Amino acid sequence: MKRGLITWDKTExxxxxxxxxxxxxxxxxxxxxxxxxxxxxxxxxxxxxxxLTNYMPYWNRSLIVLPREGAPVLLCGLSPRVYxxxxxxxxxxxxxxxxxxxxxxxxxxxxxxxxxxxxxxxARLPHEISLPLQASDVKTSDVKLELTDDAEIAMLxxxxxxxxEILTAELPKGVGLTDYQFSGLLERxxxxxxxxxxxxxxxTGNSAPRPARGAMLGDKYSVAVALxxxxxxxxxxQGLPL
Amino acid sequence: MAERGWDSMLLYGNAWRKxxxxxxxxxxxxxxxxxxxxxRSGEVAVTFSDPWDSEIASASVQPEFVRAFIAGAxxxxxxxxxxxxxxxxxxxxPASATADVEELRRVKTADEIGYIQRAxxxxxxxxxxxxxxxxxxxxxxxLVAEVEGFLKENGAEDNFMLIASGGTEVVGMKxxxxxxxxxxxxxxxxxxPQVNGYYAQICRTLVLGDPSPGQLQSFAIxxxxxxxxxxLIKPGITAAAAARAQNDVFRKYGYGDYTGSKYTRVRGxxxxxxxxxxxxxxxxxxxxxxEDMVVIAHPNTxxxxxGYMVFGDTMLITETGNTRLNRTEKKLFTK
Numbered sequence: 001m002k003r004g005l006i007t008w009d010k011t012e013x014x015x016x017x018x019x020x021x022x023x024x025x026x027x028x029x030x031x032x033x034x035x036x037x038x039x040x041x042x043x044x045x046x047x048x049x050x051x052l053t054n055y056m057p058y059w060n061r062s063l064i065v066l067p068r069e070g071a072p073v074l075l076c077g078l079s080p081r082v083y084x085x086x087x088x089x090x091x092x093x094x095x096x097x098x099x100x101x102x103x104x105x106x107x108x109x110x111x112x113x114x115x116x117x118x119x120x121x122x123a124r125l126p127h128e129i130s131l132p133l134q135a136s137d138v139k140t141s142d143v144k145l146e147l148t149d150d151a152e153i154a155m156l157x158x159x160x161x162x163x164x165e166i167l168t169a170e171l172p173k174g175v176g177l178t179d180y181q182f183s184g185l186l187e188r189x190x191x192x193x194x195x196x197x198x199x200x201x202x203x204t205g206n207s208a209p210r211p212a213r214g215a216m217l218g219d220k221y222s223v224a225v226a227l228x229x230x231x232x233x234x235x236x237x238q239g240l241p242l
Numbered sequence: 243m244a245e246r247g248w249d250s251m252l253l254y255g256n257a258w259r260k261x262x263x264x265x266x267x268x269x270x271x272x273x274x275x276x277x278x279x280x281x282r283s284g285e286v287a288v289t290f291s292d293p294w295d296s297e298i299a300s301a302s303v304q305p306e307f308v309r310a311f312i313a314g315a316x317x318x319x320x321x322x323x324x325x326x327x328x329x330x331x332x333x334x335x336p337a338s339a340t341a342d343v344e345e346l347r348r349v350k351t352a353d354e355i356g357y358i359q360r361a362x363x364x365x366x367x368x369x370x371x372x373x374x375x376x377x378x379x380x381x382x383x384x385l386v387a388e389v390e391g392f393l394k395e396n397g398a399e400d401n402f403m404l405i406a407s408g409g410t411e412v413v414g415m416k417x418x419x420x421x422x423x424x425x426x427x428x429x430x431x432x433x434x435p436q437v438n439g440y441y442a443q444i445c446r447t448l449v450l451g452d453p454s455p456g457q458l459q460s461f462a463i464x465x466x467x468x469x470x471x472x473x474l475i476k477p478g479i480t481a482a483a484a485a486r487a488q489n490d491v492f493r494k495y496g497y498g499d500y501t502g503s504k505y506t507r508v509r510g511x512x513x514x515x516x517x518x519x520x521x522x523x524x525x526x527x528x529x530x531x532x533e534d535m536v537v538i539a540h541p542n543t544x545x546x547x548x549g550y551m552v553f554g555d556t557m558l559i560t561e562t563g564n565t566r567l568n569r570t571e572k573k574l575f576t577k
Contacts, residue, residue, distance in 0.1 A: 005383035006417045081413040123325065128322035180397050184394045188388060192387045210294070211270050
């Protein structure tokens with residue numbers, strides 16, 4: 001779960017980056033003659049929404065609506081008490097409370113006169129969202145987007161560099177520890193450096209890497225780190241001896 | 243399954259909602275998706291989207307992950323979270339088994355209670371570390387990093403944690419920011435470590451320095467409200483009654499307006515393979531609590547006296563009442 005530093009450093013990702021990404025969405029919508037794009041987002045599946053708006057639900061789930069004309073709208077399962085914080089780290093100016101996501105979406109469609117919607121990766125919508133949406137009067141179309149751009153690649157490089165540098169520095173410290181103890185050491189190091197999320201897997205023999213389970217690491221082991229930095233994931237694996 | 247007429251049931255988990263899968267096969271998969279298939283005669287098969295998980299679990303590797311595995315399933319626990327492409331692969335739309343399986347999960351076995359007790363012990367130690375580490379000048383995310391490291395080095399699989407710091411301007415908890423902790427701050431947190439799949443939770447508030455009269459007055463209300471729930475909860479009591487007992491304390495002191503959704507979420511919830519299991523403790527939830535359910539009662543809310551404050555403990559419902567599983571002192575922490 002996300003419990004690291006979630007922020008928006010505008011020197012790393014200027015608002016112009018998101019302006020360009022949203023312009024790309026509008027172009028795609030224009031090509032398919034669609035009034036808006038729907039992007040599903042939850043704790044685990046937040047990458048697309050994060051790329052387009054810098055929003056990531058640390059808990060619960062949300063629907064992101066990107067109109068062809070007008071500003072993005074967030075339909076949010078989180079409490080309005082955290083909306084000021086959400087606004088401070090995302091492009092959103094309009095956030096609507098949505099304990100029931102699809103009815104709130106359909107209300108928005110009715111208000112805007114939308115009878116159809118583009119959905120990013122339609123087949124990957126959770127069933128609970130897809131079923132009532134497909135049963136509604138709003139027609140949905142699958143939309144594919146190429147999300148990679150120069151800013152994305154630069155952030156991925158930064159995440160990869162952070163993962164590699166910290167793991168290289170910390171890796172020898174695991175000798176003689178259990179994988180639990182080494183997990184604690186790595187969690188501290190990565191999260192102090194600003195990691196939002198972290199997945200650590202350990203390998204002490206010939207099996208596949210696995211989560212910590214209290215095993216001794218000995219002096220030959222490898223660690224796979226999947227690190228999320230400002231919404232960008234990097235995966236690095238290193239073994240000892242280096 | 244026999245009662246429902248289901249021949250085969252799938253239990254689905256993804257990286258966020260592993261719990262339906264783990265309720266049958268308690269394997270901590272690290273990939274994106276996992277599926278268990280249970281036949282009415284009791285045969286179990288599993289498959290994973292990640293080959294590393296398959297190798298560790300000695301599971302068969304499905305080249306297309308689900309297509310052959312799930313075709314023809316009668317029902318799915320976790321259907322609501324399942325991606326539509328997987329649901330389509332079932333053929334005819336399966337029934338949702340989520341509510342039935344969740345009801346089965348609510349009453350814990352002795353083994354499950356043991357895991358939750360271990361998680362509670364870890365939550366207590368984690369909060370002790372939290373209180374030791376917090377100091378003026380530290381940033382919120384640095385404090386969380388320390389606690390996260392502590393919990394992981396002591397065997398937590400995962401941990402759900404929110405935090406807030408400051409004064410009466412604080413209206414809720416969220417992930418940590420880079421705010422610097424200051425003397426006089428009220429620091430709220432809920433720690434929810436996971437041991438062998440099972441979560442336990444503790445909620446406490448720490449004041450850096452001497453607490454203000456408002457913070458002390460506020461905590462007295464929270465303490466009385468939590469105790470009211472603890473005194474009441476036993477088999478046969480509804481979730482609504484447990485919520486009302488807490489809210490009535492706020493009403494008694496003139497703060498009834500702060501028990502609604504504008505200022506708070508729930509007055510507690512169940513715990514198990516998911517950190518926020520239902521039923522939620524709310525005045526409109528008429529679910530009758532049962533022996534061997536595990537719940538937390540936490541009257542967490544905003545009060546103008548102190549800003550957002552939290553206080554709560556994990557409880558096991560026993561034959562005649564409940565046992566508090568956390569051992570951390572029930573007080574407003576200061577340092």
